[in-house]
Structures are given as structure tokens and as C-alpha cells.
Amino acid sequence: MKLGSDIYYVFWREMKRFWLQKTRVAMTIFQPLIWFALMGSTMNNLTQGMAAGSLMKRMMDGGTGPLLIKNFLDGAPDYMTYVAGGIIAMTALSGGIFGGTTVVWDRRLGFLNKMLAAPINRASIPLGKMLAIAVQNTIQVAVIVIIAMIFGVNFRTGLTGILLILFIAALFSMGMSGISLALGARLKSIEALFAIINMLFMPLIFSSPAMFPASAMPGWLLAFSHWNPVTYVVMPLRVLIYKGWLWKDILFGASVIVGFVLLTGALAVLQFRQSFS
Amino acid sequence: MPQKTLTIEVKGLTKIYPGGIRAVNGVDFAVAEGEIFGMLGPNGAGKSSIITMLTTLSSITGGTALVAGEDVAAHPYRVRRAIGYVSQDLAVDDNLTGWENLFLQAKFYGLTNEQVKQRLNEVLTMVNLKDRAHDLAETYSGGMRKRLDIAEGLIHRPRILFLDEPTLGLDIQTRQEIWKYILFLRKEAGMTIFLTTHYMEEADRLCDRIAIIDRGVIKAIDTPDRLKAEIGGDVITMTLNDSGRGITRAVELIKGLPEVRQVKSHAEEYIVIVENGELTVPKIFEVIRDTDTKITKITVKRPALDDVYLHFTGRGLRDEIEGSKEEGFRQRMVMRRARRR
Known part of the structure; x- marks a missing residue:
């Protein structure tokens, strides 16, 4: 079938463009670096201070047994280790959610019409772009993993675990790009798309345990976080980073994300069929 | 065909x-x-x-x-x-x-x-x-x-x-x-x-x-x-200058010439379709000499597609209709890309 070949060549084009955009590739390294250096270091000190204060209070109250930082951070030894999974999820989210902008640009430059006038399968345009975003995201996340290691994060499940982390993050960025591509196919202006992306991005991050532990969330936010796909990416990532091979948790999170990808992929394909029949 | x-x-x-x-x-x-x-x-x-x-x-x-x-x-x-x-x-x-x-x-x-x-x-x-x-x-x-x-x-x-x-x-x-x-x-x-x-x-x-x-x-x-042949003659384009009433009479006189097939006004100009342009121009001057109307500009040419367009649509091709905002944006973008060297 020609679908496979069409997907490949849409993918091929996106990858060619990716390597040329030097600033974009540089930003993929720079952005997580900033997060680790600023957010990570500050929060590391803050959480350690909090834990120390708490411990002192407990000793004075005559409580028993040591209270460790990890009780605050879902079992992570320090904030840097805790937030590594969150930064990976955030990178995947932003890589995916901006994916729809390429459709709006292709439309504006007339390249979309060129593809649509050619005898290619309509579905190949969103699917090829989704695949390219997944691969681009894998490269970004691999860089983040190295940066995290430099900042002292110890990946407990080793190389196999890291490969699985890359895979889960790639799937998630692919899923988010499905939503974004569907929006891009529907909306004609880049401004409207950016407005929606901005409206989605922050709530998705802060209604998930990406940056702060679920135990710190108020009840209503916690309830909301169960409907947020980011929650289900962060969970298996954290398990792989510092908890170890807890297969049940990993498989649960991964299967939610697989379902999410299938759903948004279908959404993108249907929206393309509808918008460009 | x-x-x-x-x-x-x-x-x-x-x-x-x-x-x-x-x-x-x-x-x-x-x-x-x-x-x-x-x-x-x-x-x-x-x-x-x-x-x-x-x-x-x-x-x-x-x-x-x-x-x-x-x-x-x-x-x-x-x-x-x-x-x-x-x-x-x-x-x-x-x-x-x-x-x-x-x-x-x-x-x-x-x-x-x-x-x-x-x-x-x-x-x-x-x-x-x-x-x-x-x-x-x-x-x-x-x-x-x-x-x-x-x-x-x-x-x-x-x-x-x-x-x-x-x-x-x-x-x-x-x-x-x-x-x-x-x-x-x-x-x-x-x-x-x-x-x-x-x-x-x-x-x-x-x-x-x-x-x-x-x-x-x-x-x-x-x-x-x-x-072009459809128009059936040469095209004289002229601009008239007058205090007011005289123009209508001048146009009537021009229309009365045997060589003239059609007179149309478009924007500021009058377009006269005639059998033989070069020979008709002096006659036009002659026929309006006694009116207050002056010819300020006059050209004679063989019919071009512009005239054909005007003939069939009653409008000049340059009286462009404004496109949509998006269309305008795209067109400007194409112009920019085309001109870049």
C-alpha cells in the first residue's frame, strides 16, 4: 500500500527541516538545562529546608523515627531526582503540543495544497508529522537524560530503563501532537492555535504531579489530575527513574498513553479527512 | 474544436x-x-x-x-x-x-x-x-x-x-x-x-x-x-474638460459621426470605438470645436485585451475587487517571496 511510503516521505521532510533549524535543536538542550539549573537547585534547597524543619519539630515534640525528604517527594531522594521525570514529561508535552503549527505554516505557504493535489493518502500527512515529532522528541529527551545525570540524578533501572523512558515520552509527544495537528487542520490562523496551546500548556503541567507532588495538591486539583494525560506519563517515568522495575505501575501508565495516542491519532486523521476532503 | x-x-x-x-x-x-x-x-x-x-x-x-x-x-x-x-x-x-x-x-x-x-x-x-x-x-x-x-x-x-x-x-x-x-x-x-x-x-x-x-x-x-475583433475597430481614449453641461452635447456630436460605432464612459475617460482611428481623431476635434468642451488627452490604439475585458464586463481589469483578508495576506507573502533574491 502507498500509505506506508507516503507517511515515510512526510516524515522524511519534517526530519530534514528539523536538522536545519539550528536554533531549535540548540533550544532543546538549553531549555531543560535552565529548568534543572534554576528550578531544580532552588527547589532542592527549599525541600531540604522544609524536611529539616519538620524533622526538628518532630524531635522537639518527642516523635519517634526519622522523617526523610522522600516522604515529601513521593519517595524520591531529592527534588532533582523527583523533577527529572516532570521535566521529561514537560518536554514531551511542549514538543507535541506545538506540532500543529507546521500544518498552519504549510497551509499558509501553499505547501499543504501541493501535498493535497498529489495522489497521496490524506492520513499520511498527520501520521507522518506525528512520527517525526516522536523521533525529534526522543532526541530531545535523550539530551535531557544526560543533563539530568550531570546534575546527579541516578537512573535506577539503567540503560534498559532509559530506553523505556525515551519510548514512553516519545509516545506521549506523539499523542499530544495528534490533538495539535487536528486543531491546526481546523483553525486557519497561527494566532488562534497559539492562544489555544498557551491556554492548555500551563494547566496541563500544574494539574499533574510533574513539578510538585500529588500530596501537596488540594482535593479538587487532585481530582482533576486523574483526567490529565500528563499524570500517566509522569508516573511510569518516575518509577523507572528512582523506584525500580515496578511492572504493574509501568504497564498501567504505558497502556493509558498508548490508548491516548490511538485516540488522538484517529482524531487527527478524521479531522484531516474532514478539513481536506 | x-x-x-x-x-x-x-x-x-x-x-x-x-x-x-x-x-x-x-x-x-x-x-x-x-x-x-x-x-x-x-x-x-x-x-x-x-x-x-x-x-x-x-x-x-x-x-x-x-x-x-x-x-x-x-x-x-x-x-x-x-x-x-x-x-x-x-x-x-x-x-x-x-x-x-x-x-x-x-x-x-x-x-x-x-x-x-x-x-x-x-x-x-x-x-x-x-x-x-x-x-x-x-x-x-x-x-x-x-x-x-x-x-x-x-x-x-x-x-x-x-x-x-x-x-x-x-x-x-x-x-x-x-x-x-x-x-x-x-x-x-x-x-x-x-x-x-x-x-x-x-x-x-x-x-x-x-x-x-x-x-x-x-x-x-x-x-x-x-x-479583439469582436470590438470591431480601433479604440480612442480621451479625457474631456468642460464647465459642465457641454460634455453631454459634445458626446452626442461625436456619436453622430458616421465612423463612430460606440462611445462609452469609464471612470474619467471616454472610450470611442471607431473604424479607422487615425482618420477619425481630426474629425472629433472638428465636430466639438463649437462647444465649450476641450479635449485634454487623447490616444488611439488597436484594441488590446484590456479593451476586450472592458467591452465584455463593463469594468476595467484594474478596478480590482478586494479579496478576503487571508487572501490578501497570502498574496503579499507570495510577492515578498518572489522578490527576494
């Missing part, structure tokens, strides 16, 4: 956009194999709507269209295989080299690696881009991009090539160069070419037949020469 094979047959073609705007209102025409057929009209006349329907890019609201023997609405995929489409957008990917742009297009049309090698060589030679093939398209001039874009439309050897405003935004030298290529294509490959334009000169130079379109309706279809 009926004895020739038709490659495009359109009957009652209609396009109504959501919101009820009737962009194309029941047009009929047919294009024969090997013909260069042009559609002439200002922005918003319906040309783009027709070309996007024929190239399967937008749906048909009413009527039928056969392209390369296939019904556009029923078998869009088969139509796509048979046609090449070069949009007015200069839609080459700036982030790819010329070669990569062509390669991608070839693969979209399912060409094998062997064919790709041969055809790429062929079209690159044809549009004279062989030396620059491995440079990024963003380093190309407007004319080179247009040539690359046309080459992309040719890579699969289509039976019909659709060119939407092929020289929009290009300077005069580049425009002539593109015209040369279009004529060459027809001569060498026997290709049928359907083009839209709002440049009179372009329609006149290239087209075997022209359809004049205005507000979604075709006003006339014929060869450029026969359309």
Missing part, C-alpha cells in the same frame, strides 16, 4: 462557499488536448475557485467537471494522478534543496528510484537549475523558485498542467523567461495547459483561447484575436 479530444469538460460548475457567497455561477467550457487555455479576470472573479475545484482541492457545489476523462467529484485520486498543479503560492520548501524538493514530489507520485534519477535530471535540465540543484531553495531568486515549482509539477509527466497565476509578483524579465518555458513545454511535451491570470499581456502571449470571467460568470470564450 469538436473533432479534437477534450481533456477538460465543465458543465454548470458552481461553487457556493459557506455563508452563501456564490464564487462560481454555473460555468461551461471545454479544453482540447494540447491546448493552452487561459482564464482571465481580476481577483475574486472566481478563477481560483475554478482551479481549486478542477485540481480536487475544494469540493464542487453544483455541476460536473471531467478532467483527463475522470469525474473530479467521483474519482479525485485518479484526477490527481493525471494532473500537475503549480499554485500561485511559490510553494517550494525553503528548508530543502531544489533536488530534495523534486525528490519529495516524485515520491509522492510513487516514482521508482530509477525513474526519480532520470526524471530529476530531465526536469532540472529543462528549467535550467542543474548547477544549483543541491543548494537550499531559500538561496534561490524568485524566478528560480518559480522554475523549481513548475519542474515539480512536471516530474510525473502529467497530461494536464494547471498553472495558477504563473507569473504573479515576478519582474518583467523573469516573467518573459517563464512564458518561454510554458510555450516550450507545450511544444516539446504536447501538454495541455490550463492557466489563470490577471495579466492581459500574459493571456495574449500564451493562450490559444481565453475565457473572460467576471463575478463567477464566463462572459466570453475565444482566441485572443477573435476577441
